[in-house]
Amino acid sequence: MKILLFIPALNAGGAERVMVTIANYLVCEGNTVEILTLNTDNSFYMIDKRIQVKGMNLIITNTGLKRKFDILYMEFMRRREFIRETNKFNPDVVLSFLNTTNFIALSAKKQVSCPIIVSERNDPLCYSKFIQFLCKKIYKKADILVCQGKKVSDYYKKFGIDCRVVPNPLNSKAVGLYTGIWKNKIVTVGRLIEAKNQQMLIKAFAKISDKYPDYTVEIYGEGPLKEDLYNLIKKLNLENRVLLCGNKKNIMTLVSDYCCFVLSSNYEGFPNVLLEAMASGLPVISTNFSTGIANELIKNGINGYVIDTNDINKLSSKLEKLIVDENLNLTMRRNNLIMNKNYSEDLICKRWSSLLKEQSDRGHNDRKA
Numbered sequence: 001m002k003i004l005l006f007i008p009a010l011n012a013g014g015a016e017r018v019m020v021t022i023a024n025y026l027v028c029e030g031n032t033v034e035i036l037t038l039n040t041d042n043s044f045y046m047i048d049k050r051i052q053v054k055g056m057n058l059i060i061t062n063t064g065l066k067r068k069f070d071i072l073y074m075e076f077m078r079r080r081e082f083i084r085e086t087n088k089f090n091p092d093v094v095l096s097f098l099n100t101t102n103f104i105a106l107s108a109k110k111q112v113s114c115p116i117i118v119s120e121r122n123d124p125l126c127y128s129k130f131i132q133f134l135c136k137k138i139y140k141k142a143d144i145l146v147c148q149g150k151k152v153s154d155y156y157k158k159f160g161i162d163c164r165v166v167p168n169p170l171n172s173k174a175v176g177l178y179t180g181i182w183k184n185k186i187v188t189v190g191r192l193i194e195a196k197n198q199q200m201l202i203k204a205f206a207k208i209s210d211k212y213p214d215y216t217v218e219i220y221g222e223g224p225l226k227e228d229l230y231n232l233i234k235k236l237n238l239e240n241r242v243l244l245c246g247n248k249k250n251i252m253t254l255v256s257d258y259c260c261f262v263l264s265s266n267y268e269g270f271p272n273v274l275l276e277a278m279a280s281g282l283p284v285i286s287t288n289f290s291t292g293i294a295n296e297l298i299k300n301g302i303n304g305y306v307i308d309t310n311d312i313n314k315l316s317s318k319l320e321k322l323i324v325d326e327n328l329n330l331t332m333r334r335n336n337l338i339m340n341k342n343y344s345e346d347l348i349c350k351r352w353s354s355l356l357k358e359q360s361d362r363g364h365n366d367r368k369a
Helices: 014-028 064-089 099-107 129-141 150-157 198-208 226-235 272-279 293-297 312-324 326-336 345-368
Strands: 002-007 032-037 052-055 093-097 116-119 144-147 163-165 183-189 216-220 242-246 258-263 284-287 304-307
Touching: 002 014, 002 064, 002 099, 014 032, 014 093, 014 272, 014 345, 032 064, 064 099, 093 099, 093 345, 099 116, 099 129, 116 345, 129 150, 144 150, 144 345, 150 163, 183 198, 183 272, 198 216, 198 226, 198 312, 226 242, 258 272, 258 312, 272 284, 272 293, 284 293, 284 312, 293 304, 304 312, 312 326
Parallel strands: 002 032, 002 093, 032 052, 093 116, 116 144, 144 163, 183 216, 183 258, 216 242, 258 284, 284 304
Antiparallel strands: none
């Protein structure tokens, strides 16, 4: 197959990592693969040399009123460039990730002669009402809409959209190995933004910190709320107990021998970091964000806990349970190791390859007809 992959940029991020993983797998299968971005051809992730990456360099930089005119102009230019590059490359199928590029690809569907698969990578309910409306309307043009979990797929199916579910592949290089003795540390990973709600973990730990003075919390990530989080830590007298550790690559390889991992997010698409923590043998506690992925990954009380968003008391009690119940902690660790098999790169990429082949064959048959 000739396959065109379309994404806004190849910066550090979950969607970007998954697309590069799929691209590398497809080219190793003998397919011809090109990646088209709205940004530059730079990539945070290692890309097989056989894959050509082309950047449109159509980036919106202005602010205020000028930005509104820029958006209109850029959308026209991006659509035109997508049509030009697609028809030049002449792929058998196009795969697009994220709304910005999904909308461009589907708006140009009549101008390109191949099936277009798009993938929703976020929680649709976290979008503005206007973007939710656009998704419902525009995604109907897609040959297939791929979602990361059943709950999001069911949401879009209600609007007559043909959906499939393909979860994220596990990044094996990001998985750690439990050594047999855990350290008295609790860990979370994520950008320091409102959606990740690290405040919830800090407040929950504050409720039990006096009972377990040898325990600490490490928060990995950077973002605009760093100062706010530090002020909250200071207010709760936890300066030496809750640490803001910044960014680190492949963090699970460093923390797999901690007591547990916590994801306290208000919103998530498919949190790679939760899957990586589980595959590393960490017991996990996650909020029940609306995409439902936590309940698809976690069997409550078996390999982790799912709690309501912002339920600080429940988070405190589950943290304490994992601290004091050694047998439960060790059982959860063993139960989580199955994730390495169920979400392996090879298994998930095969599903992507099969889906792309199916749509490529259908496109060829349609053109013959």
